[in-house]
Amino acid sequence: MQVLLLSTYDLGHQPFSLASPAAKLKSAGAAVTCNDLAVDSLNEDAVKGADLIGLYLQMHTATRLSVALLPRLKALNPKAHIAFYGLYAPLNADYLKSIGGDSFIGGEFEDGLVEIYLDLAESNPSAGSDLTSTANLDFDRPLRDDLPSLDCYAHLNVGDGSTKIVGYTEASRGCKHKCRHCPIVPVYQGRFRIIPADVVLADIRQQINPKSGPAAEHISFGDPDFLNGPRHAMDIVTALHEEFPEITYDATIKVEHLLKHADLLPMLKETGCLFITTAVESVEEDVLRLLDKGHTHDDFKRAAKLAQEIGLTLAPTFVPFTPWTTKQGFRHLLDTIAELGLVENVAPIQLAIRLLIPNGSYLLDLPEIEPHLLGYDQEALSHRWQNTDESVEEFCSQIQEIVEIGARDNQSRIETFKALYKATQQACGIDTPTLPDLQPLPLLTIPAMSEPWFCCAEPSQEQLSRL
Ligand code: SF4
Numbered sequence: 001m002q003v004l005l006l007s008t009y010d011l012g013h014q015p016f017s018l019a020s021p022a023a024k025l026k027s028a029g030a031a032v033t034c035n036d037l038a039v040d041s042l043n044e045d046a047v048k049g050a051d052l053i054g055l056y057l058q059m060h061t062a063t064r065l066s067v068a069l070l071p072r073l074k075a076l077n078p079k080a081h082i083a084f085y086g087l088y089a090p091l092n093a094d095y096l097k098s099i100g101g102d103s104f105i106g107g108e109f110e111d112g113l114v115e116i117y118l119d120l121a122e123s124n125p126s127a128g129s130d131l132t133s134t135a136n137l138d139f140d141r142p143l144r145d146d147l148p149s150l151d152c153y154a155h156l157n158v159g160d161g162s163t164k165i166v167g168y169t170e171a172s173r174g175c176k177h178k179c180r181h182c183p184i185v186p187v188y189q190g191r192f193r194i195i196p197a198d199v200v201l202a203d204i205r206q207q208i209n210p211k212s213g214p215a216a217e218h219i220s221f222g223d224p225d226f227l228n229g230p231r232h233a234m235d236i237v238t239a240l241h242e243e244f245p246e247i248t249y250d251a252t253i254k255v256e257h258l259l260k261h262a263d264l265l266p267m268l269k270e271t272g273c274l275f276i277t278t279a280v281e282s283v284e285e286d287v288l289r290l291l292d293k294g295h296t297h298d299d300f301k302r303a304a305k306l307a308q309e310i311g312l313t314l315a316p317t318f319v320p321f322t323p324w325t326t327k328q329g330f331r332h333l334l335d336t337i338a339e340l341g342l343v344e345n346v347a348p349i350q351l352a353i354r355l356l357i358p359n360g361s362y363l364l365d366l367p368e369i370e371p372h373l374l375g376y377d378q379e380a381l382s383h384r385w386q387n388t389d390e391s392v393e394e395f396c397s398q399i400q401e402i403v404e405i406g407a408r409d410n411q412s413r414i415e416t417f418k419a420l421y422k423a424t425q426q427a428c429g430i431d432t433p434t435l436p437d438l439q440p441l442p443l444l445t446i447p448a449m450s451e452p453w454f455c456c457a458e459p460s461q462e463q464l465s466r467l
Pocket of ligand 1: 175176177179182183184185224254
């Protein structure tokens, strides 16, 4: 029995979510091929020979790319069982079924894929199954032999002109919080699941000492929130640092946890943490309340100052355009970023992101969203919405264009920020804009990935051309 696991896009890193189920499927007896279309072309022979094709849908862009890929897979192999797995699989199960999907597995998907494989091996196809689960699983060390080498993926710009090869792993999945806009919430509903420390460390070890190809010099932890299980996280980074003191890492930690676990931050720094991604989303109290983010504007400021004192780089992410965004609010966001000295820390794309409302979003339960909803867009896989102030929609397009131009022209973050600041002041009716005194630097002076983290983009022509 041949199994093909496919990923279309996984935020610039080698997909853990191919390597982890590959290990379990192999243990169950399957012949597994992994094909990462973010960096490789489609392995047509593997498609033609597969009895089971697993398509990984961790987030929005990957789902849209997978939907676009499906007709080609069906044409090459109409008989293969198509299993969609990852967060977006159960959220879009009806639609995915209507276009030819057979099974849908959200949450902890490794055992679900094995179950389908065993059913198929016994000629007992579990067509149309929804095997979504948040049960605790046994994990095997991910099988990475079949994946492109680490240098094919995003690298780390250290901030001093040097770069590092990046490995990737996950120490937990799900989240114990319920931010309303987060696609993890409808699937995990406030639960998080840990991956045993020995498996995580074995996975890191095999990336630092690979059988072939360049070795990881930095590890990116992809946990939705690294401090959902603080003891688990600290045990792992302490062990990592003891064994590989030269290896650095980054993780994602929410503002609330940065403050609640402030005592752990020095140890993160000591064990090699180079930067922390933190989902701030907004600096407006009413928007933070509607999103149920669990922090305030002042909390963000306190967390930023705390990180600065300890010497930990913070990489804040935002969802600046929501149904409740105002131009003054956006100006307040830019002012806050400048005031906190975080201009270089924010990837410009983070200032152009528009709220995405997928199926199952907890935002849909909010009375305040109703007046803004315009119906579900099947192709875009999201609920369309509009700001009540139409001029904010135009302003959003203007901001997105400035960010696109900045990326196209390879502008520094500071240059793009200044262009955004100027446009925002003009949009707010300030005729003679004053710009913050920021000197554009030729190089980014903080650590950051060569590919900024965001998951809700339109698939690009380049991505589509690889399908
Ligand atoms: S803390 Fe982060 S991962 Fe958890 S629900 Fe909120 S946005 Fe999602």
